[in-house]
Amino acid sequence: MxxxxxxxxxxxxxxxxxxxxxxxxxxxxxxxxxxxxxxxxxxxxxxxxxxxxxxxxxxxxxxxxxxxxxxxxxxxxxxxxxxxxxxxxxxxxxxxxxxxxxxxxxxxxxxxxxxxxxxxxxxxxxxxxxxxxxxxxxxxxxxxxxxxxxxxxxxxxxxxxxxxxxxxxxxxxxxxxxxxxxxxxxxxxxxxxxxxxxxxxxxxxxxxISPRNTTVKTIKQWLIPLDKKRKPELFLHLLKKHRWGQVLVFVKTRRGVDELVDILLAAGVRADAIHGDKPQPARLRALERFKAGEVQILVATDVAARGLDIDDLPLVVNFDLPIVAEDYIHRIGRTGRAGASGQAISLVCADEAPLLAAIEMLTKQNLQRIEERGFEADHRVPETNASGQLVKKPKKPKKPKAGSFRGPAR
Incomplete structure (x- = not known):
């Protein structure tokens, strides 16, 4: 055709x-x-x-x-x-x-x-x-x-x-x-x-064109479970370890976007932000700097997810999972465009488990979990089943009180 x-x-x-x-x-x-x-x-x-x-x-x-x-x-x-x-x-x-x-x-x-x-x-x-x-x-x-x-x-x-x-x-x-x-x-x-x-x-x-609420097949997706407080540290670790080039990062709140950008700038990483509190000229300038390669990391909220058209973007990182499950599809859709390959990595902590379950139910797939050595979570992220539903952890049996044990009836 x-x-x-x-x-x-x-x-x-x-x-x-x-x-x-x-x-x-x-x-x-x-x-x-x-x-x-x-x-x-x-x-x-x-x-x-x-x-x-x-x-x-x-x-x-x-x-x-x-x-x-x-x-x-x-x-x-x-x-x-x-x-x-x-x-x-x-x-x-x-x-x-x-x-x-x-x-x-x-x-x-x-x-x-x-x-x-x-x-x-x-x-x-x-x-x-x-x-x-x-x-x-x-x-x-x-x-x-x-x-x-x-x-x-x-x-x-x-x-x-x-x-x-x-x-x-x-x-x-x-x-x-x-x-x-x-x-x-x-x-x-x-x-x-x-x-x-x-x-x-x-x-x-x-x-x-595609089944309802599905993600692009050319995008490789996985998650890294960890404790919430260690997310900035892990992101910097991954950035250095994998020698990432340009990365689009999604954060849940405007305040969170600014905090992460400050951390990256303090670490010597070229970063900029897009969110609703920034005036439009500043948002456009940040996007143009990212497209021109002047900025390595662009941090954004979901309000910008639908309007970011960036050629050959190799990687999207969900620093926080989105509140609305459908936004996950739009976030990771910034990579893997027009048949190209891409990667989408989510940093997931224990209190985001319900958000993870909602995403997996929507997309009808379980995201592969890959732990990063040295960043294993103390607060484990609950497992999900094949339908993306949270699997309740079995309750530990209560220890009997001292002196309360009775042997079998005679």
């Missing part, structure tokens, strides 16, 4: 060749013809399988073939995403795929001044990539209008609900025209998302 056989115009094919795209992925093969035909779409595919191109390429083609039509403050294609990082990533993809095409695109998210975004919208946009909150800010100030909206794309819709955007999404949906194309893309689909699709989509084409 080639992009030409999928019906893409010559300019898009040339752009893809420039970017090094030779063969369409499975989700692109199924999605591109459906989107070109104007069908609604519900697609579940693992992260790193080319979902963005699957909707961006056909939408860019349709907009180009229709010619410039957009009027002041209107948008023709709206892409909603859960995080600032993902918004930047998706917008960059539209810009790269659409090189030399006569289209206007922009990105809008919170944490930065709204004025430049309002200025971009004055002449209208063919494509707007936005987070729900900032989109509503723009709409309430009459900076964006939806009369000309043709297509709504919900990218990582499950994550938007996880982050509490349900109310904002309902408000956005109420403002959109009823007659439109709707595309629902995600790495995983919860039952809640499937119910949403039943209301939002009309006779959708359904695509499920």
């Amino acid at each position: 080639t992009f030409a056989k999928l019906g893409l115009i010559d300019q898009l094919q040339r752009n893809l060749q420039t970017l090094g795209y030779d063969t369409p992925t499975a989700v692109q093969v199924q999605a591109i013809p459906a989107v070109l035909a104007g069908r609604d779409l519900m697609a579940a595919a693992q992260t790193g399988t080319g979902k963005t191109a699957a909707f961006a390429l056909p939408l860019l083609q349709r907009l180009t073939m229709e010619g410039p039509q957009v009027t002041a403050n209107c948008v023709r294609v709206l892409v909603l995403v859960p995080t600032r990082e993902l918004a930047e990533q998706v917008h960059q993809s539209f810009a790269e795929y659409g090189m030399s095409l006569p289209l206007r695109t922009h990105v809008a998210y919170g944490g930065v001044s709204i004025n430049p975004q309002m200025m971009k919208l004055r002449k209208g946009l063919d494509v707007l990539v936005a987070t729900p909150g900032r989109l509503l800010d723009l709409h309430r100030q009459n900076a964006v209008r939806f009369e000309q909206l043709q297509t709504l794309v919900l990218d990582e819709a499950d994550r938007m609900l996880d982050l509490g955007f349900a109310r904002e999404l309902n408000e956005v949906f109420a403002a959109l025209p009823k007659r439109r194309q709707t595309l629902l893309f995600s790495a995983t689909f919860s039952d809640e998302i499937r119910a949403l699709a039943g209301v939002m989509l009309a006779d959708p084409v359904r695509i499920e």
Whole structure:
């Protein structure tokens, strides 16, 4: 299969060749013809399988073939995403795929001044990539209008609900025209998302590239059990022992991210952080430094997991296990992208056993446990069975009190 056989115009094919795209992925093969035909779409595919191109390429083609039509403050294609990082990533993809095409695109998210975004919208946009909150800010100030909206794309819709955007999404949906194309893309689909699709989509084409809630097979996964207080020490030990290059590390809390970065910097390791408390320019700068190789270790919270697109990332470390089991899939999906191999290591302490069990139940696999010599846990991590359920340790028999033993009855 080639992009030409999928019906893409010559300019898009040339752009893809420039970017090094030779063969369409499975989700692109199924999605591109459906989107070109104007069908609604519900697609579940693992992260790193080319979902963005699957909707961006056909939408860019349709907009180009229709010619410039957009009027002041209107948008023709709206892409909603859960995080600032993902918004930047998706917008960059539209810009790269659409090189030399006569289209206007922009990105809008919170944490930065709204004025430049309002200025971009004055002449209208063919494509707007936005987070729900900032989109509503723009709409309430009459900076964006939806009369000309043709297509709504919900990218990582499950994550938007996880982050509490349900109310904002309902408000956005109420403002959109009823007659439109709707595309629902995600790495995983919860039952809640499937119910949403039943209301939002009309006779959708359904695509499920991989089994629900599975991890990429090219990613080698295992865990190291240890005591919680020794996690920073073990991480530095592994970094030196294995001579790791670039590593993306996930930590549960913003405070934990900053504490680990301080420890790494004190040890002479080039590290930077991404989390919700950092201003957007600082987050983008940290990501660019990591991509450029100026930073060896990038430490992040789950809010950034869906928006980090890093080529050839060899290793992800779960310094803490995620609270939401599905986030494990998105975390480790930052490596092993587009068929490449990768590694995902989790540092697990005893009080994270329920989180581990939830991950193993979701992914239907038991993570291999490999102890690191010298870091054996005093507080053992409970075992899990084949279903990922915690195995209760047998209770030790109570010792009889002195003088209470009675021999067998005669």
